[in-house]
Amino acid sequence: MVQDNSLGRKLFHIVNYMVLILVSLICVLPFVNLLAVSFSSSAAVSAGEVVFWPVDFNTKAYEFALKGDEFFRSMWVSLQRVVLGTLINLILMVLAAYPLSKTKEKVLGRGIYMGFFVFTMLFNGGLIPTYLIVVQTGLIDSIWSLILPGAIPVFSMIILMNFLRGLPEEIEESATIDGAGPIQILVQILLPLLKPALATVGLFSIVGHWNSWFDGIIYMNDTANYPLQSYLQTLLLSFEQIMLRASTDYTQLLAMMNVRTGRAAQMFLGAIPILAIYPFLQKYFTTGLVLGSVKG
Amino acid sequence: MLTKLKQQRAFHLMLIPSVILVFIYSYLPLYGMIIAFQDYNPGLGFKSHWVGMDNFEHVFRQPNFVRTIWNTLYMSFFKLIGGIVVPVIFALLLNEVARAALKRSFQTLVYVPNFLSWVIMAGIMIDILGSDGIVNSLFVFLGAEPISFLGSPSMFPWTMIVTDIWKGFGFGTVVYLAALTSIDPGLYEAALIDGAKRWKQTIYITLPLLMPTIILMTVLSLGNILNAGFDQIFNLYSPVVYETGDIIDTYVYRLGIQQAQYSVGAAVGFFKSIVSCILLVLSYILAYRVAGYRIF
Secondary structure, rough: OOOOOOHHHHHHHHHHHHHHHHHHHHHHHHHHHHHHHHOHHHHHHHHOOOOOOOOOOOOOHHHHHHHHHHHHHHHHHHHHHHHHHHHHHHHHHHHHHHHHHOOOOOOOOOOHHHHHHHHHHHHOOOOHHHHHHHHHHHOOOOOEEEEHHHHHHHHHHHHHHHHHHHOOOOHHHHHHHHHOHHHHHHHHHHHHHHHHHHHHHHHHHHHHHHHHHHHHHHOOOOOOHOOOOHHHHHHHHHHHHHHHOOOOOOHHHHHHHHHHHHHHHHHHHHHHHHHHHHHHHHHHHHHHHHHOOOOO | HHHHHOOOHHHHHHHHHHHHHHHHHHHHHHHHHHHEEEEEEOOOOOEEOOOOOEEEHHHOOOOOHHHHHHHHHHHHHHHHHHHHHHHHHHHHHOOOOOOOOHHHHHHHHHHHHHHHOOOHHHHHHHHOOOOOOHHHHHHHHHOOOOOOOOOOOOHHHHHHHHHOOOOOOOOHHHHHHHHHHHOOOOHHHHHOOOOOOOOHHHHHHHHHHHHHHHHHHHHHHOOOOOOOOOOHHHHHHHHHHHHOOOHHHHHHHHHHHHOOHHHHHHHHHHHHHHHHHHHHHHHHHHHHHHHHEOOO
């Protein structure tokens, strides 16, 4: 490109960098502040002394979070949910996407199947009827209530289907001539080729399952069954009560930490897994967009 | 036909698990919507007494209902506008940065909030926007009055609009930046030879070429106009701000789940599902007509 070295251009670059840095800081500083609060003493936080660096550094708020069994119990529920939920999502999506990637001559009623799935993207029964069905199928207080209602994410399944359609037909034809059946072809030939698309939709599922909190709140009567995000949601309203419940010596606890430091620590702990896989998220969520659309 | 079905048996078997689960958890709730026309009684289930349109008449007469519709549309509208303008401008500014590594760093920073759940984001918001939080500390330091961002009915909708844009604009930036990098640099060189400076190039080349993507993103978000952001508002609102902050989804939750008025809640949900479905179909048709985008 042609270089433009005029004074106006230089001024523009300076202002531009300032705006970009300012906006980026606005996105990041709240997290830095949260982290600083979580490591500060309650006195410093109450006095408004904490900005972006901890004051009277201590780890009491984290010790409190990790000492109580509520945090670990809900973390365990979340881990089960992410592993089970993502596996079931992936298995069902692959099993549905493969036949649907065929023409209607090869799979009778393909159009009907497709319409059956797509309709659920456009129209849904809404919160109350879905809740009543989950109640009637006996899933209340079971981890399956968090997995089965969304067992087949239709949007992701369509991404996989479009990806399969983009593969050259010869691959399958030659395998058929060699006598391989549909299941053999899917497992031995197509699955390895599907890897990049599976990574994308798998990450969609992982983030979706990890971040979901509302289903936990409505489908679990016993808070012991809450996944982590649902448990964190309860902290938004009632952290004081959790501190009261946890300690016989509440005043002593209050001297070391308060609602703000305690909540900040647990929010940060809840964000760590997402931040840890962030590089993958950034990479695959963008490719997912490209994979998902059919231009034409 | 029968032999054909036999050959295809494997394909149909693969689809069965998904079909059954979608039937139970997406189609049975559609049937369950009939309770909007009944006086739901948990003992009788879906065989409760029919009451015709009574639930709808009851709801439409509530002043709260009109209020939630207005609040939903108001916040959705400004979230939609800001959710387009902010990432477009940010992507244009970012596109002027010559060094690729620097560009990527800015993009990485602004994309983070997108992946965290609204529970964690609400935890951060409540902390930084509170009366002794960092934002109000800054205001006081600058000699301004502290503002009750989450507790005052006049401020609340705008706090929702701004924080929603803040959380989401990184995603839009990534999309628009991808569109910007696909513009042929030869066009700019030709424009320069014709004497068009940077500003004119932006107006006459960049923006027109970005338009299809902008229209596509707008049209696709039109289908969501009745979702004003349940996850965000549910975690941040309180009875003090119901007047301006209560939306359709939070209203349905309080009526249907908290107060167990299943039929009335389902009636509001039914109304919302119908309107949303029409909007979604329209948006998909428009996206295909205007931008040639289709997902299925």
